[in-house]
Amino acid sequence: MRVFQIEGEWGTQNLRLSERPEPEAGPGQVIMQMRMASLNARDLIVPERGYGRATGELPLIPVSDGVGEVVAIGDGVTRVAVGDRVCPAYFQNWTGGDPSPERFASALGGPLDGVMAERVCLSQEGVVRVPDYLTDAEAATLPCAALTAWSAVATHGQTRAGDRLLIQGTGGVALFALAFAKLHGAHVTVISSSDDKLARVREMGADETISYSETEDWARASRAITADRGGYDNIIELGGAQTLPLSLRAVRPGGTLSMIGVLSGLTVEASLGLIVARQVRLQGITVGHRDGFEAMLAAMAQHEVRPVIGETFAFDELHSALDHLRAGGHFGKTVIGF
Ligand SMILES: NC(=O)c1ccc[n+]([C@@H]2O[C@H](COP(=O)([O-])OP(=O)(O)OC[C@H]3O[C@@H](n4cnc5c(N)ncnc54)[C@H](OP(=O)(O)O)[C@@H]3O)[C@@H](O)[C@H]2O)c1
Known part of the structure; x- marks a missing residue:
């Protein structure tokens, strides 16, 4: 064969x-x-x-x-x-x-x-x-791709209706995470480098979108979206080196970083103090x-x-x-x- x-x-x-x-x-x-x-x-x-x-x-x-x-x-x-x-x-x-x-x-x-x-x-x-x-x-x-997103949103994330999730990019895992987060009744922010792709995820149900090529500090830009709780309940972390420092600022106290991808690099310099002081849960996901x-x-x-x-x-x-x-x-x- x-x-x-x-x-x-x-x-x-x-x-x-x-x-x-x-x-x-x-x-x-x-x-x-x-x-x-x-x-x-x-x-x-x-x-x-x-x-x-x-x-x-x-x-x-x-x-x-x-x-x-x-x-x-x-x-x-x-x-x-x-x-x-x-x-x-x-x-x-x-x-x-x-x-x-x-x-x-x-x-x-x-x-x-x-x-x-x-x-x-x-x-x-x-x-x-x-x-x-x-x-x-x-x-x-x-x-x-789908099971990885499911593990982050459902199995480990235990997403509840009304939770605020942030999803990085519009790749395979990201689009499944969007679908599953909406299935659970979550409010979803998607960041992407492409305005066309952001328009498409809005059609798929994304509640908020941010262009990370135009707005490099998307952690700051997202503050108004999560003002009622001080950050996201769960961030679907796919970018790695470039995104993790921002995710640590954008997650709420007691929130979860679902660590899945390293699209922009494997090693990172970030403030560990934020993890401790905000009691952040770093949840590695392996499919x-x-x-x-x-x-x-x-x-x-x-x-x-x-x-x-x-x-x-x-x-x-x-x-x-x-x-x-x-x-x-x-x-x-x-x-x-x-
Ligand atoms: N841990 C696991 O079990 C597991 C399972 C599957 C995949 N992964 C990992 O997850 C990552 C995504 O996999 P995939 O198959 O979904 O990849 P993919 O379909 O190739 O996703 C690529 C997309 O990611 C976005 N992206 C790239 N760099 C980014 C950055 N710095 N910030 C935000 N978004 C960025 C871009 O979206 P825009 O074009 O919209 O900007 C790009 O189109 C990879 O690192 C992969 O190895 C891990």
Whole structure:
């Protein structure tokens, strides 16, 4: 079968169309015929071995997110049946409870082989049935970006109606966070570098928007929005180095910083005094577990939440799809059809 894999040496230039033997389902395993995949920021990092040893070994099939149809099952499989439409769980071994090194070492698309293969063999514990109302493209976007946003807004954030949330940017995680925050009845501020994208998030329900290219000190600019409580209840922190110092000023006493992304850099100089004096909760988010995925799907199906789809590429256009993501102009998820 056809696969994309990083082979020989690490580097995006060594990500090549290749062949692997057909997988066979052993006991407890399922074979998914892939229909669509979807890209995340991490898919630009993995080919460069950006997570060090945790990135895995070569050859490696990249990309964690997708949807497929179950075409074969091994002995003892009861969670799904042939014909079911399923998504892989991002962490194959984290079904619920606390994270652990072993659970974190089970991410698809690095260190485990991912979904850029015509057929994928996974444990039945590592797949989740998807609701009928979602198209294949929509379902393909859910395992990483959507679940990360759900973990920040619902699982850890425990968002309540009337909470004030701030979301950074309009990327994949950000747009899901907006949808889930509105689902919970929150008041949402989105910051973006693009006026066009801010107009689009207002159409999606954002209550306030701030251009961070025009208003660099968005922490100050947001004071009036949260004047009744002295800052945001939860900030979906995706920027990292450039945004964390501002987030520490914009979060309310007792509020939460949901630490997810490091789009502008990994290391930061910021006032730790603000964390102590304001009793800020720094909540790292690492995607989430399968129980969270299933809870998210139930909430999405109840309210027919629709993921935002950007550009669609064909399977053999993976490099163009990655270039498109790297260019940063996208709005909505970049998806790949098989
Ligand atoms: N911890 C986890 O479990 C987890 C899971 C998924 C992703 N992530 C991380 O989360 C981040 C976002 O991932 P993604 O897949 O959503 O990426 P993405 O779709 O590529 O998002 C890119 C968008 O982020 C915004 N952005 C970039 N720099 C920014 C800054 N300095 N301040 C505010 N916004 C900024 C931009 O929005 P505008 O164009 O609107 O300005 C840009 O379009 C990445 O760092 C990724 O590695 C972490």
